[in-house]
Amino acid sequence: MNINELITKLKSGKALTEAEFESLLEAEGDDMLCLTEAARETAERIFSRKIFIRGLIEISNICKNDCLYCGIRRSNRCADRYRLKEDNILECADVGYKLGFRTFVLQGGEDGYYTDETMCRIIRSIKSAYPDCAVTLSLGERSRESYGLMKEAGADRYLLRHESASPEHYGKLHPSSMSYENRIRCLHDLKELGYQTGCGFMVGSPYQTTANIISDLRFIKAFKPHMVGVGPFIPHKDTPMRDFPAGNIDLTLKILAVIRLMLPNVLLPATTALGSLRGGGRERGILAGANVVMPNLSPPDKREKYSLYNNKLATGVEAAEGINALREQFDAIGYKIVCERGDYKDIDVR
Ligand code: 5AD
Numbered sequence: 001m002n003i004n005e006l007i008t009k010l011k012s013g014k015a016l017t018e019a020e021f022e023s024l025l026e027a028e029g030d031d032m033l034c035l036t037e038a039a040r041e042t043a044e045r046i047f048s049r050k051i052f053i054r055g056l057i058e059i060s061n062i063c064k065n066d067c068l069y070c071g072i073r074r075s076n077r078c079a080d081r082y083r084l085k086e087d088n089i090l091e092c093a094d095v096g097y098k099l100g101f102r103t104f105v106l107q108g109g110e111d112g113y114y115t116d117e118t119m120c121r122i123i124r125s126i127k128s129a130y131p132d133c134a135v136t137l138s139l140g141e142r143s144r145e146s147y148g149l150m151k152e153a154g155a156d157r158y159l160l161r162h163e164s165a166s167p168e169h170y171g172k173l174h175p176s177s178m179s180y181e182n183r184i185r186c187l188h189d190l191k192e193l194g195y196q197t198g199c200g201f202m203v204g205s206p207y208q209t210t211a212n213i214i215s216d217l218r219f220i221k222a223f224k225p226h227m228v229g230v231g232p233f234i235p236h237k238d239t240p241m242r243d244f245p246a247g248n249i250d251l252t253l254k255i256l257a258v259i260r261l262m263l264p265n266v267l268l269p270a271t272t273a274l275g276s277l278r279g280g281g282r283e284r285g286i287l288a289g290a291n292v293v294m295p296n297l298s299p300p301d302k303r304e305k306y307s308l309y310n311n312k313l314a315t316g317v318e319a320a321e322g323i324n325a326l327r328e329q330f331d332a333i334g335y336k337i338v339c340e341r342g343d344y345k346d347i348d349v350r
Pocket of ligand 1: 069070071160161163201202231232233234235236273308309
């Protein structure tokens with residue numbers, strides 16, 4: 001099959017063979033351009049040339065988990081830990097609201113301080129102060145009951161990357177105290193409870209094979225998430241995975257394109273990690289089918305502490321205050337940032 005036939009098959013919703021997925025992921029030059037261009041067209045058909053913005057508030061870098069790739073893992077003694085209290089989080093939301101953000105993403109490590117009671121109080125405060133805004137949570141694995149309570153308190157969306165759809169590969173990235181099964185249980189609970197749910201994975205994470213990536217793509221197709229977070233792995237010097245190479249940008253772009261073509265309506269960010277690897281990553285993500293960016297709304301003095309990987313961008317156009325610079329960057333490629341909630345719309349677009 002040539003590239004156009006592969007793209008047509010992907011768009012039709014039919015299942016691709018292993019070899020067909022491989023050809024897509026190996027596309028180079030004009031073939032890669034065909035793939036990303038098709039994804040860009042699909043995104044444009046559904047969202048016009050609009051880009052949704054989400055204000056990211058990194059509420060805590062304290063984490064009970066010990067994921068081998070992550071800079072805020074429990075065993076990292078070098079991490080300078082912090083947590084934001086409710087009034088601090090509300091101040092961030094206030095700054096964000098005035099800048100035009102209508103979605104706040106509360107992201108943090110798995111920090112026991114944020115009990116269900118505390119989280120529900122924070123969610124209620126944000127929703128009552130900004131009833132026209134969506135609240136997205138990204139707080140890791142919790143019980144179904146906890147997810148249910150936070151949903152009742154008003155949370156709209158939840159991001160929980162599945163990290164790897166291959167249990168064996170998942171096991172190489174995580175300590176034995178964590179399990180693939182629980183991760184997937186969480187994702188199903190979230191979806192059943194009515195959250196707009198996001199999964200995702202890192203490209204080029206240690207030990208990842210092409211077959212693993214294809215499993216991730218198949219998982220995403222079957223799970224039908226509302227959002228998908230995919231960015232390159234970037235090593236962090238204070239983790240056991242410090243010596244592994246960073247993920248490849250072109251491969252990340254091809255994966256974004258494949259996801260856009262498989263799930264046309266999906267909300268797909270050009271991630272910070274993609275923007276953090278040399279120039280133009282974020283714009284190239286948009287041109288490969290992404291339609292969301294998540295600038296940083298955390299208190300400026302905390303940003304460098306939320307270090308998942310080295311050289312993470314948190315200033316300039318990656319910072320919420322840099323929204324005008326961001327606007328100009330997207331203007332230059334013909335896209336416009338919009339101040340809307342940007343909810344998932346379940347419309348048949350094929
Ligand atoms: N490189 C890139 N992404 C990372 N994440 C954690 N550590 C790294 C890293 N070293 C991603 C994980 C997690 C999300 C919050 O950040 O996929 O789900």
